[in-house]
Amino acid sequence: MKVAVIYASTTGNTEAMANAISDAVKAAGAEVIFSTADSANKDDVLSSDVILLGSPAMGDEVLEDSVEEFYSGIEGSLNGKKVGIFGSYDWGDGQWLRDWTDRLNNAGAVSIAEPLMVHLTPEEADVEQCKAWAASAIK
Ligand SMILES: Cc1cc2nc3c(=O)[nH]c(=O)nc-3n(C[C@H](O)[C@H](O)[C@H](O)COP(=O)(O)O)c2cc1C
Incomplete structure (x- = not known):
């Protein structure tokens, strides 16, 4: 199984989530992009069996710019693809992930996990949550 973990991170928080997610995917024996x-x-991403995309909440509850650019480029090719989304935030309530979920649904993507959000820097328990999320997302 091939799993793509694609993310952006301005201060390392979503990157820490992505690292934990990648570790769990590798531990499950899958190949990670x-x-x-x-x-x-x-x-490479579109040929993966599972696509896990991470973006912090940016602007006013929008995707980080490079994620927006990449995601827009694959959005029209996601019909039937298994996709999960994750990211770090601060003051919001997860609106950026709800909006992203709507876009994924409109694109026909198959949701394989609830969107995963972590407040600011992942603590040890959050890292464990990321790993559990990834393990269940690729089942
Ligand atoms: C320019 C900017 C815009 C932001 N906009 C939001 C926002 O709309 N909602 C929110 O919850 N957090 C917002 N944040 C907080 C970031 O999502 C938060 O700091 C996050 O942990 C950054 O993750 P990263 O280190 O992976 O980039 C914003 C931060 C910056 C610098």
């Missing part, structure tokens, strides 16, 4: 959104290969 791990990349920041600004250098992700669209074909």
Whole structure:
């Protein structure tokens, strides 16, 4: 099984989530395509069995710019693809992930896990939650 973990992170918080997620996917024996959104290969990602996308809440509850750019580029090719989303936030209530979920649903993506959000820097318990989320997302 091939799993893409694609993310952006401005201060390392979503990156810490992505690392934990990637570790859990590898521990489950799957191949991981791990990349920041600004250098992700669209074909590699779209040929993955599961696509896990991470973005912090930015602007006013929107995706980080490079994730928005990458995601817009694959959005039209996600019909039937298994996708999970995650990211770090601060003061909001998760609106950016709800909006992203709507876009994924409109694109015909198959949701394989509830969106996962962590407040600011992942603590040890959050890292464990990321690992459990990833393990269940690729089942
Ligand atoms: C320019 C900017 C805009 C932000 N907008 C939001 C927002 O709309 N909602 C929110 O909950 N947090 C917002 N945040 C907080 C970040 O999502 C939070 O600091 C997050 O942990 C950053 O994750 P990262 O280190 O992976 O980039 C914003 C932060 C910055 C710098």
